[in-house]
Amino acid sequence: MKEINAGRPPIHEVGLEELLRSACNKGVLSATTDARPAILDSEVTLICVGTPTVDGRMDMSQIVAAAKEVGAALVNKRGYHVVAVKSTVLPGTTEGPVKAAIESESGKRVGDGWGLCMNPEFLREGRAVEDFRVPDRIVVGATDSMTAEAFLRIYAEFTCPKLVTTPRTAEMIKYVSNSLLATMISFSNEIGNMCSAVPGVDARLVWKGVHLDRRLTPINGQVVGPAGVTEYLWHGLGFGGSCFPKDVAALRSFGRTVGERTRMLDAVLDINADQPLRMVALLEKELSLSGKTVAVLGLAFKPGTDDLRESPALPLVA
Ligand SMILES: NC(=O)c1ccc[n+]([C@@H]2O[C@H](COP(=O)([O-])OP(=O)(O)OC[C@H]3O[C@@H](n4cnc5c(N)ncnc54)[C@H](O)[C@@H]3O)[C@@H](O)[C@H]2O)c1
Incomplete structure (x- = not known):
């Protein structure tokens, strides 16, 4: 602090x-570590605590504890206060456990001096400052229109599209966004592995050729440049970090709880789990690793961060 x-x-x-x-x-x-004065002196509280996946399921302990702290502070709050969940949480969490914890601690029903919404965070780790300044979208899932309007005032200066919806839809948008990108990475790794098994096929040129599709690389007058999405269509060690692995696993287990099979998400995680070992096999084939000392430069899960959480480089060196 x-x-x-x-x-x-x-x-x-x-x-x-x-x-x-x-x-x-x-x-x-x-x-400050004291939520009470912070809440009494402000109009909006953003809850952005961790929502790890433990044994394949989203662990709600931090989010419920934070919601209780907020509820306790709201007891003495005068003036309307908006509580927004920014953490990535499964559909139903904001209107379920979060609302229940705040209501029981504050003794005030939602709408009685406080409003509740869900505002998923789309920034990329390592580029958070840039992404915050130039967002591509702002999604707000609110329980009522007064809360949505009050909350959106904090984003008044931003001109990007603003999507107002229900908390459950907002919660789902975040999981679908991350799972789509993770799916593209696992698809790329499956194709990359296949290319490396075929003599004469250069996987890097395969991707370059694919990226030049005008739907992936827009043609704008003389300027031809790749869209950001092509970063996810490239083979490598697989995805890591504190978001993609936990979010795909949480969405998969959520699918099961609503009685839906998740064959795509199962494959995305399976391919990702195997991918670091493919690198070892490739090195073994090209160099024969026995008795050799190998220096590995960079263990972070991606460039521009110092974050080792779920880094695919870790199983490589383990
Ligand atoms: N890291 C990202 O790039 C990113 C991007 C988009 C969304 N998210 C989502 O945002 C959430 C947070 O992610 P993170 O990577 O920052 O997690 P994190 O675990 O690094 O940070 C969460 C922080 O919350 C603190 N905390 C927990 N309970 C608290 C409480 N009651 N009061 C005050 N602080 C408390 C923890 O000590 C920790 O420092 C997750 O739901 C994640 O999925 C993260």
Whole structure:
């Protein structure tokens, strides 16, 4: 907490330190571990605690604990307060356990001085500052229109599309967005593995050729450039990090709870689990690793971060 208030971020990202220092110096940002004064002195609370997947299911303990803290602080709150869930949570969580925890701790029903909404976070780790400044969309799932309007005031300056919907739809949008990108990565790895098994096929050129489809690489006058989505259509070690693996696993288990089979999501996770071992097999084939010392540069799950969570490089060195 001291470090943040001194303008020193606990995580690495280009531009983050300057931004944090400037906000602290201007007095527009301060960190505290005491939710009560923070909630009494503000109009909006964003809940963005971790929602890890444990044994294939979303663990709600942090989000419920945070909702209880918010509820306890709302007891003495005067003036309308909006609580927004920013964590990635399965459909029904905001209107279910989160609402129930706040109502029981505050003694106030939703709408009685406070509103509830779900505002999924789409920023990419390592590019959070840039993504926050230039969002592609803002999704707000609110329980009523007054809350949606009050909440959207914090995004008044942004001109990107703003989608207002129900909390459950907003919750689903986040899982579908991450699962689609993870699916593209596993598809790319399946194809990349197949290409490397065929003499004379250069997987890198296969992807370049695919990327040049005008639906993936828009033609804009003389300028031809790849859309961001092509970053996910490229073979490699598989996806990692704190979001894709846990979110695909949570959506898969959610599918089962609503009685739907998840054959695609099963395959996406299966391919991803095997992919780091493919790299070892490839090295073994080309170099014969026995008795060799191998230096591995970079263990983070992707460039631009220092985050090792679920990094596919870890099973490679283990
Ligand atoms: N990391 C990303 O790039 C990213 C992107 C989009 C969405 N998300 C979602 O955002 C959520 C948080 O992700 P993260 O990677 O920042 O997780 P994280 O585990 O790194 O950070 C969560 C933080 O919340 C703190 N915390 C837990 N309970 C608290 C409480 N009651 N009061 C105050 N603080 C509390 C934890 O100590 C931790 O520092 C997850 O649901 C994730 O899926 C993350």
